[in-house]
Amino acid sequence: MELTDRKKKILKVVIEDYIRTAEPVGSKAIAAEMGGKVSSATIRNELADLVDLGYLEQPHTSAGRVPSPKGYRLYVNELMERQRLSLAETEKINQSLQLKMEELDHILSQAGRAVSSFVNYPAYMSVTGRKSLTAKRFELLPVDERSCIVVMMMSDDRVKSQLLRLQLKVDLEQLPTLVSLLNGHFTNISPSEMNQRLMNVAEQIPPQLFLLLSQTISYAADSLEEASQREIVTAGTKELLKLPEFRDADKAHQLMSFMTDSKENLPLPDEGPMKILIGPENVSDALKNASVVVASYDIGDNMRGLIGVVGPTRMDYAAVAARLSGFADGLTRLFGKQELPPKEDTKE
Secondary structure, three states, X not given: OOXXXXXXXXHXXXXXXXXXXXXXXXXXXXXXXXXXXXOHHHHHHHHHHHHHOXXXXXXXXXXXXXXXXXXXXXXXXXXXXXOOOOHHHHHHHHHHOOOOOOOHHHHHHHHHHHHHHHHOOOEEEEEEOOOOOOEEEEEEEEEEOXXXXXXXXXXXXXXXXXXXXXXXXXXXXXXXXXXXXXXXXXXXOOHHHHHHHHHHOHHHOOHHHHHHHHHHHHHHHHHHHHHHOOEEEEEOHHHHHHOHHHOOHHHHHHHHHHHHHOHHHOOOOOOOOEEEEEHHHOOOHHHOOEEEEEEEEXXXXXXXXXXXXXXXXXXXXXXHHHHHHHHHHHHHHHHHHOOOOOOEOOOO
């Protein structure tokens, strides 16, 4: 069965009506929107064909039709009219991105809230492509014979610290020797190289110091690995509760929990400036009845940012894509103006 131009026009009307109303679309409404040029009987036949082709679905309780994921995909690829932001929208985006250049996670959080409030869907922000981090300098601050604080400055000038409880008593006068060993042998190398070098020095120091050295290297390696991973922040998950598709509390809770507790599984595509994933195209089961639009932006220093929106398959793809593109362009300009300041982390 051929997908004629008339079928495509009817499909476009159904999708855009459903996006606007969240109600199944009937033949009379379609005929009215097409200016009476096509009869309701002909439209009903075309709707039946579109159902058979898999582009539309018919809820059991309604005579109207709703789009299927296949129908949305055709719409996004061929039928959707690309939107351009109005001057007012562009100004609103620019104003929302007047962010103070501070720690990266704070910027991501602020920008995520701005995006969510602008599109009225949950949003998430991520940074990928971070450089591998190494230790730049170590310090050991004595507390008592069975505890000390390890302080590590990383290669990006962030500082991390941790109180270590020692398994054996340590002569505090030996700590400077251990600090010298740490700074001489365990800086500017990868976490895996740290662990390998630890074995090489095992016979060079007393057991008490080796235990402390081992604890220090374990903490340092874990901290470096964690700091090198991509950051993901989410915002506006409560926006889901305003949507007809998520009036079912269990359904809303499932997606909200996913965005909060499993956000590392949100789509982070590698290719292209814009990616739209519709319903079953998403890998995660929690997103099978949702759609995701993701745009990328440049941070510099071999880092790339991603900004995504999660919503129902009924979302206004044209509007969301245009607004995300506007935010992505704004964030690229923002990060191009200034260097991010070093981040200090002294959490124990």
